Amino acid sequence: MRTGALAAALVGVLCGVVGCYVVLRGMALMADSLAHGVLPGVAIAFALTAGAAGSDPDELAITLGALAAGLVTAAATSLILRRSRLREDTAAGVVFVFMLALGVAIVSRVEGYIVDLNSFLFGDVLGVEGGEVLTTAVLTALVLALVAGLYRPFLLLSFDRKRAAALGVPVDALHMVMLIVLALAVVVGFRVVGALLVLGLLIAPAAAAALLTRRLPAMMAVSAAIAAASGPLGLLVSWHLDLAAGASIVLVAVAAFAVVVVVRPAPR
Amino acid sequence: MSAELQAKRGGAALVARGLSVEFGAVTALDDVTLEIPATASVALLGPNGAGKSTFLEAAVGLVRPRSGSIEAATRRVAFVPQHLHVEAAFPATVADVVRMGRYGELGWLRRFGDRDHALVADALDALGIATLARRRFGDLSGGERQRALLAQAVAQDPELLLLDEPLTGIDAPTRDAIGSLLGRWSEEGRTVVVATHDLETASRDYDYVACLNRRLIAFGPAATTCTEEVLARTFEGHVLRVGSLLVDTAHHHHGSG
Numbered sequence: 001m002r003t004g005a006l007a008a009a010l011v012g013v014l015c016g017v018v019g020c021y022v023v024l025r026g027m028a029l030m031a032d033s034l035a036h037g038v039l040p041g042v043a044i045a046f047a048l049t050a051g052a053a054g055s056d057p058d059e060l061a062i063t064l065g066a067l068a069a070g071l072v073t074a075a076a077t078s079l080i081l082r083r084s085r086l087r088e089d090t091a092a093g094v095v096f097v098f099m100l101a102l103g104v105a106i107v108s109r110v111e112g113y114i115v116d117l118n119s120f121l122f123g124d125v126l127g128v129e130g131g132e133v134l135t136t137a138v139l140t141a142l143v144l145a146l147v148a149g150l151y152r153p154f155l156l157l158s159f160d161r162k163r164a165a166a167l168g169v170p171v172d173a174l175h176m177v178m179l180i181v182l183a184l185a186v187v188v189g190f191r192v193v194g195a196l197l198v199l200g201l202l203i204a205p206a207a208a209a210a211l212l213t214r215r216l217p218a219m220m221a222v223s224a225a226i227a228a229a230s231g232p233l234g235l236l237v238s239w240h241l242d243l244a245a246g247a248s249i250v251l252v253a254v255a256a257f258a259v260v261v262v263v264r265p266a267p268r
Numbered sequence: 269m270s271a272e273l274q275a276k277r278g279g280a281a282l283v284a285r286g287l288s289v290e291f292g293a294v295t296a297l298d299d300v301t302l303e304i305p306a307t308a309s310v311a312l313l314g315p316n317g318a319g320k321s322t323f324l325e326a327a328v329g330l331v332r333p334r335s336g337s338i339e340a341a342t343r344r345v346a347f348v349p350q351h352l353h354v355e356a357a358f359p360a361t362v363a364d365v366v367r368m369g370r371y372g373e374l375g376w377l378r379r380f381g382d383r384d385h386a387l388v389a390d391a392l393d394a395l396g397i398a399t400l401a402r403r404r405f406g407d408l409s410g411g412e413r414q415r416a417l418l419a420q421a422v423a424q425d426p427e428l429l430l431l432d433e434p435l436t437g438i439d440a441p442t443r444d445a446i447g448s449l450l451g452r453w454s455e456e457g458r459t460v461v462v463a464t465h466d467l468e469t470a471s472r473d474y475d476y477v478a479c480l481n482r483r484l485i486a487f488g489p490a491a492t493t494c495t496e497e498v499l500a501r502t503f504e505g506h507v508l509r510v511g512s513l514l515v516d517t518a519h520h521h522h523g524s525g
Contacts, residue, residue, distance in 0.1 A: 152371045216364075
């Protein structure tokens with residue numbers, strides 16, 4: 001439980017910070033698409049590493065598989081956008097259902113080993129082990145370092161793509177880097193709250209923070225604090241009320257957002 | 269006039285040679301050859317869809333020519349696009365938005381120095397928005413936003429300024445602020461190119477006028493270039509003579525804020 005709480009708090013910090021860009025750039029559907037797009041990678045990694053004797057699958061392989069599938073999702077969406085004049089939500093939607101269907105198809109072919117779809121979709125925070133917490137901490141630190149180093153170009157890109165390009169920001173490359181950062185957050189996050197609900201940790205705290213702050217660094221700090229607190233608090237709620245852990249965490253995050261919407265003074 | 273300024277006056281700030289741009293099957297610019305003299309103020313006049321925005325965007329590398337070229341003589345170019353797609357809740361103060369203008373020169377990591385802080389403060393003053401510096405950008409009125417975005421361009425300390433329809437849908441104080449800035453920029457030897465469909469200001473407030481309608485119709489001193497014949501070809505007949513005033517009937521319903 002304590003390990004799970006620590007993992008959930010770390011994931012909260014990561015999703016809270018990265019979620020600010022999701023909210024600012026209107027990438028909610030892209031984030032959801034990435035979250036579901038990781039399934040084929042998880043399924044393949046599971047099939048390859050879960051031994052014939054039914055031994056546990058390799059966690060690192062699953063993380064790498066998920067990341068690879070997330071990047072394929074991002075790259076495929078970008079490719080469709082470049083070769084057509086479709087809207088981003090359409091392109092992301094097509095890739096999203098393809099990856100999800102591919103994942104389910106692979107799962108159905110892995111004889112003898114049914115990938116635990118339940119824990120993929122809804123998370124398994126109490127199954128998180130010490131080693132995984134370390135991986136989560138390292139990935140969180142890596143993403144935070146990237147976000148800090150790319151603060152200016154990411155801010156320009158989020159503010160206005162044209163102005164950013166005119167100021168010398170390589171906008172296409174930076175957009176790809178942002179998708180990679182988002183994929184990392186999703187991959188770290190889906191273990192805790194599940195692929196279906198990781199969007200909740202990305203959106204709800206950042207949306208609440210957007211209503212409370214005037215500057216991006218403050219927004220990131222408030223968002224990270226809300227998301228990080230949602231982890232342990234959600235686990236407490238889950239334990240006392242006997243609810244699913246991942247869902248409880250997201251419910252706490254959304255409750256924080258609802259409170260902010262209601263109590264904050266209305267805009268002028 | 270300084271020797272430096274005099275030297276600049278001889279050259280060109282922006283040169284387009286046979287510039288053609290296409291978007292799919294649509295030709296936005298067709299074989300445009302144009303030399304914009306350094307230190308001049310130039311109105312890029314034409315109706316909607318004439319390729320004014322495309323010309324400016326090509327100048328800063330946002331769109332690629334199908335053939336021909338367009339090149340600025342300086343790397344210090346500031347571009348203010350017409351539209352801004354920003355969330356109302358975007359977490360940046362007016363000062364933050366103006367500070368973004370320094371990112372181009374400072375790069376991604378270099379810290380703000382005294383000169384950068386001074387340029388940001390001067391830009392806020394020049395557009396009369398120093399008192400708004402700590403307000404959230406998204407909370408401003410349209411005119412105030414436009415001034416903040418112009419201040420962002422001013423903070424870049426550019427030699428060449430490209431403004432896309434800065435006078436569309438703005439309030440009187442903003443128009444005045446822009447008007448006095450145009451004058452100051454000219455005195456300081458900066459080159460200013462302003463895309464506009466406003467005939468009246470184009471022939472009154474600028475040194476040169478370039479009439480554009482996918483092709484370059486005419487280019488020359490403002491006083492002599494806007495003949496009735498040139499304007500008829502630029503606006504394709506959507507020009508009426510009302511007394512001594514020429515009215516662009518395709519646009520006059522926009523009003524001028």
